[in-house]
Amino acid sequence: MEEKTDNKKVGIKEIAKLANVSIATVDRVLNNRKDVSDKTRAKVQSIIKEHNYQPNLYARALSVKNNLSFAVLIPKTSSQTGYWDLCLKGIKQGIEEFSTFGISIDIFLYDQEDVRTFIKMSEDVLSRNFNAVVIAPIFISETTHFVEECKKRRIESIFVNSDIKGCSSLGYIGPDLYSTGRLAANLTSYLVPANSKVLILNIARGLQNYAYLNTKIEGYTNYLNKLDRGFEILNIDIPSNNYDEIAIDLLRHVDNINPDLIFVTNSRVSVVGRFFDEYRNIKKPHIIGFDFLTENVEFLASGMIDFLICQRPDKQGYLALNHLYRHFLLKDVKENFKPMPIDILTIENYLFYEN
Amino acid sequence: MEEKTDNKKVGIKEIAKLANVSIATVDRVLNNRKDVSDKTRAKVQSIIKEHNYQPNLYARALSVKNNLSFAVLIPKTSSQTGYWDLCLKGIKQGIEEFSTFGISIDIFLYDQEDVRTFIKMSEDVLSRNFNAVVIAPIFISETTHFVEECKKRRIESIFVNSDIKGCSSLGYIGPDLYSTGRLAANLTSYLVPANSKVLILNIARGLQNYAYLNTKIEGYTNYLNKLDRGFEILNIDIPSNNYDEIAIDLLRHVDNINPDLIFVTNSRVSVVGRFFDEYRNIKKPHIIGFDFLTENVEFLASGMIDFLICQRPDKQGYLALNHLYRHFLLKDVKENFKPMPIDILTIENYLFYEN
DNA sequence: CGACATCTCGTTAACGTTACCGATATTGCT
DNA sequence: AGCAATATCGGTAACGTTAACGAGATGTCG
Numbered sequence: 001m002e003e004k005t006d007n008k009k010v011g012i013k014e015i016a017k018l019a020n021v022s023i024a025t026v027d028r029v030l031n032n033r034k035d036v037s038d039k040t041r042a043k044v045q046s047i048i049k050e051h052n053y054q055p056n057l058y059a060r061a062l063s064v065k066n067n068l069s070f071a072v073l074i075p076k077t078s079s080q081t082g083y084w085d086l087c088l089k090g091i092k093q094g095i096e097e098f099s100t101f102g103i104s105i106d107i108f109l110y111d112q113e114d115v116r117t118f119i120k121m122s123e124d125v126l127s128r129n130f131n132a133v134v135i136a137p138i139f140i141s142e143t144t145h146f147v148e149e150c151k152k153r154r155i156e157s158i159f160v161n162s163d164i165k166g167c168s169s170l171g172y173i174g175p176d177l178y179s180t181g182r183l184a185a186n187l188t189s190y191l192v193p194a195n196s197k198v199l200i201l202n203i204a205r206g207l208q209n210y211a212y213l214n215t216k217i218e219g220y221t222n223y224l225n226k227l228d229r230g231f232e233i234l235n236i237d238i239p240s241n242n243y244d245e246i247a248i249d250l251l252r253h254v255d256n257i258n259p260d261l262i263f264v265t266n267s268r269v270s271v272v273g274r275f276f277d278e279y280r281n282i283k284k285p286h287i288i289g290f291d292f293l294t295e296n297v298e299f300l301a302s303g304m305i306d307f308l309i310c311q312r313p314d315k316q317g318y319l320a321l322n323h324l325y326r327h328f329l330l331k332d333v334k335e336n337f338k339p340m341p342i343d344i345l346t347i348e349n350y351l352f353y354e355n
Numbered sequence: 356m357e358e359k360t361d362n363k364k365v366g367i368k369e370i371a372k373l374a375n376v377s378i379a380t381v382d383r384v385l386n387n388r389k390d391v392s393d394k395t396r397a398k399v400q401s402i403i404k405e406h407n408y409q410p411n412l413y414a415r416a417l418s419v420k421n422n423l424s425f426a427v428l429i430p431k432t433s434s435q436t437g438y439w440d441l442c443l444k445g446i447k448q449g450i451e452e453f454s455t456f457g458i459s460i461d462i463f464l465y466d467q468e469d470v471r472t473f474i475k476m477s478e479d480v481l482s483r484n485f486n487a488v489v490i491a492p493i494f495i496s497e498t499t500h501f502v503e504e505c506k507k508r509r510i511e512s513i514f515v516n517s518d519i520k521g522c523s524s525l526g527y528i529g530p531d532l533y534s535t536g537r538l539a540a541n542l543t544s545y546l547v548p549a550n551s552k553v554l555i556l557n558i559a560r561g562l563q564n565y566a567y568l569n570t571k572i573e574g575y576t577n578y579l580n581k582l583d584r585g586f587e588i589l590n591i592d593i594p595s596n597n598y599d600e601i602a603i604d605l606l607r608h609v610d611n612i613n614p615d616l617i618f619v620t621n622s623r624v625s626v627v628g629r630f631f632d633e634y635r636n637i638k639k640p641h642i643i644g645f646d647f648l649t650e651n652v653e654f655l656a657s658g659m660i661d662f663l664i665c666q667r668p669d670k671q672g673y674l675a676l677n678h679l680y681r682h683f684l685l686k687d688v689k690e691n692f693k694p695m696p697i698d699i700l701t702i703e704n705y706l707f708y709e710n
Numbered sequence: 711c712g713a714c715a716t717c718t719c720g721t722t723a724a725c726g727t728t729a730c731c732g733a734t735a736t737t738g739c740t
Numbered sequence: 741a742g743c744a745a746t747a748t749c750g751g752t753a754a755c756g757t758t759a760a761c762g763a764g765a766t767g768t769c770g
Contacts, residue, residue: 009454009455011755011756011757012756013757021719021720022719022720022721023720023721023756023757023758024719024720024721024722024758024759025718025719027758027759028718028719030757031758034717034718035718035719036717036718036719037717037719040718040719055756055757056417056455056755056756056757057413057455058412058413058414058416058417058455058755058756058757059413059417059725059755059756059757059758060756060757060758061413061725061757062411062413062414062417062724062725062726062727062755062756062757062758063724063756063758063759064725064758064759065724065725065758065759099364100364100411100412100413175707176707179703179704179706179707182703183701183703183704186701186702186703187701190545190546190661191545223703338707338709339707340707340709341704341707341708341709342703342707343696343698343699343704344698344699344704346538346541346542346699347541348534348537348538348540348541348578348697349534349538349696349697349698349699351534352530352531352534352694352695352696352697353696354693354695354696366725366726366727367726367727368726368727377749377750377751378726378727378728378750378751379728379729379749379750379751379752380748380749382727382728382729383748383749385727386728389747389748390747390748390749391747391748391749392748392749395748395749410726410727411725411726413725413726413727414725414726414727414728414755415726415727415728416727416755417725417726417727417728417754417755417756417757418726418727418728418729418754418755419727419728419729419755420728420729420754420755
């Protein structure tokens with residue numbers, strides 16, 4: 001009932017001795033470069049396999065002096081939502097960690113309400129000579145065009161937060177947005193009885209651009225319709241970022257519809273919480289929304305919001321850089337990764353959701 | 356709207372040059388050893404602060420050749436639950452990573468149904484000369500005594516999975532068990548209406564030893580009672596690990612009580628799922644349980660289980676070793692850490708809960 | 711056959727840090 | 741004063757890997 005670890009790692013020197021070659025040759029085989037005869041290459045490879053050689057990444061990191069440079073192209077945080085601050089936090093953690101490897105990382109922040117800023121920034125990125133770029137693809141067609149240009153210049157690309165299928169060269173790090181909508185619907189089915197009125201609320205300026213919202217809404221409505229419990233589902237846009245404007249719209253709609261549950265499709269759920277906090281005479285519906293923002297958590301803690309669905313944007317940012325690092329520095333490129341976990345936060349577990 | 360990273364890290368050599376001393380002296384200051392005059396020490400320290408020197412951990416890892424040894428003392432996995440396999444998985448990941456630093460790690464597995472095996476294993480640990488030990492404290496008094504002995508021998512200790520407050524020398528890595536119970540109660544309140552019958556089910560042999568179950572149950576009942584919705588709460592023990600035995604007991608109790616919801620206080624929730632899968636004529640209650648085990652997830656996927664509350668045991672195991680590593684190798688000892696996140700899994704998000 | 715390119719392989723200096731060893735300066739004691 | 745003990749510091753090998761450089765062997769073409 002006891003296990004011991006054989007902690008004697010074989011190094012490149014050991015392999016060299018066993019194969020009767022120099023460490024340089026072993027290195028050449030390992031990084032499969034040229035200047036090795038087929039015979040010795042096979043010999044060395046067999047010994048490597050036999051002894052299960054694992055390279056010491058720390059030594060490698062110390063030795064290699066590459067000057068890779070990555071660009072990060074994400075929305076700047078607005079006064080309305082601190083979401084992108086969280087992503088940026090993960091990015092900066094990555095910068096801290098990977099700058100040790102001689103990687104330099106530049107951050108480009110665009111205005112997600114103004115496509116021209118995205119175009120400007122993407123041109124800036126192209127004008128410099130980056131090896132790879134991390135992109136949050138808010139604007140579909142512009143991003144697609146940008147990635148095309150990157151491919152011509154042999155610049156790798158990776159998406160975070162939301163995906164455009166088959167577009168980026170290195171894939172997507174983030175949640176499966178459709179499932180995110182389904183999960184919200186699943187929780188909805190627990191919160192309200194059959195024949196309830198459910199209001200889907202999209203709050204943001206420039207809504208036509210947020211293509212990823214539609215994926216969530218699809219997942220949500222498909223799930224509820226399949227349940228066949230007679231839910232009355234309404235989908236309403238409030239294309240504003242100003243609370244007072246939103247409140248006026250909200251008042252009108254809520255008076256009209258009298259919903260049993262409101263599903264806010266993005267991180268602006270706190271404004272709905274604030275609304276019902278101020279209009280106490282109105283019957284408060286159940287509320288489901290997204291993202292671990294301070295203002296959202298406040299209303300989760302007070303019981304105003306029932307569930308917050310979260311996706312750890314900081315981890316996404318970090319993982320994107322981490323994947324680039326692994327892609328360039330190690331050969332350890334597992335091409336397709338699984339979508340990230342989708343977390344459920346309630347009043348009872350939000351305290352432990354570290355970020 | 357663009358940020359650049361100043362990726363020129365100052366090294367120990369730079370500092371030495373700036374302070375007009377040798378790198379050996381800088382090293383002495385950094386690891387605050389003796390053989391440095393107060394004057395030069397102050398001077399070097401000021402330059403270190405001024406240039407925000409950060410040691411290169413990879414170089415350190417490469418250079419240092421310490422022979423630390425850790426012990427891991429956790430239950431062996433039984434045929435009834437693969438829970439400890441997950442923890443072990445995280446432990447092994449840690450071993451893989453930290454063996455590079457010359458740390459050797461020995462694993463001791465005891466039988467959580469037989470306290471004598473724990474005593475035997477703990478004596479084995481004491482007979483060797485470990486620097487620290489990771490413990491899953493199932494048996495309260497025996498673990499307390501063991502930690503006392505460790506302290507005498509200056510062996511550090513750290514707990515995983517559950518805690519004995521103020522006992523271990525390096526704290527506890529795991530969820531807040533009381534909140535875990537509260538969360539289950541919170542979800543219960545969404546699943547069933549007022550005046551429902553709720554059955555708390557403790558399934559395991561040697562139940563008197565599982566002190567951590569009481570903490571969960573306290574959190575659960577306190578929450579529900581405070582809600583004041585007229586819930587009828589029953590607490591039942593089934594001290595067995597054999598499905599057929601459990602099924603007989605379960606049949607009797609369910610016939611008797613006819614519960615609207617069953618809360619299984621540990622990872623054995625799959626046997627309840629199996630039970631209601633076999634006895635289709637009995638009205639299936641809502642079911643809440645613990646842990647991301649294959650057999651549990653199976654019933655979550657089929658809709659038999661509503662919620663699974665999870666605590667990432669693999670991450671716990673890894674983090675425990677990671678904390679020991681940081682404690683001994685770096686000075687980076689943030690003494691008290693936050694409890695781990697408590698995850699909620701449903702049929703809609705379990706697919707993305709990577710392990 | 712000579713000149714030169716190509717292929718194969720070994721030697722070695724770095725990367726940033728640690729720790730041992732020895733050199734020099736200072737102090738303490740008789 | 742002489743001598744030992746101690747305090748303070750610098751030099752340097754080593755950790756495992758990478759890559760630049762060059763040496764030797766073989767091949768190619770006039």
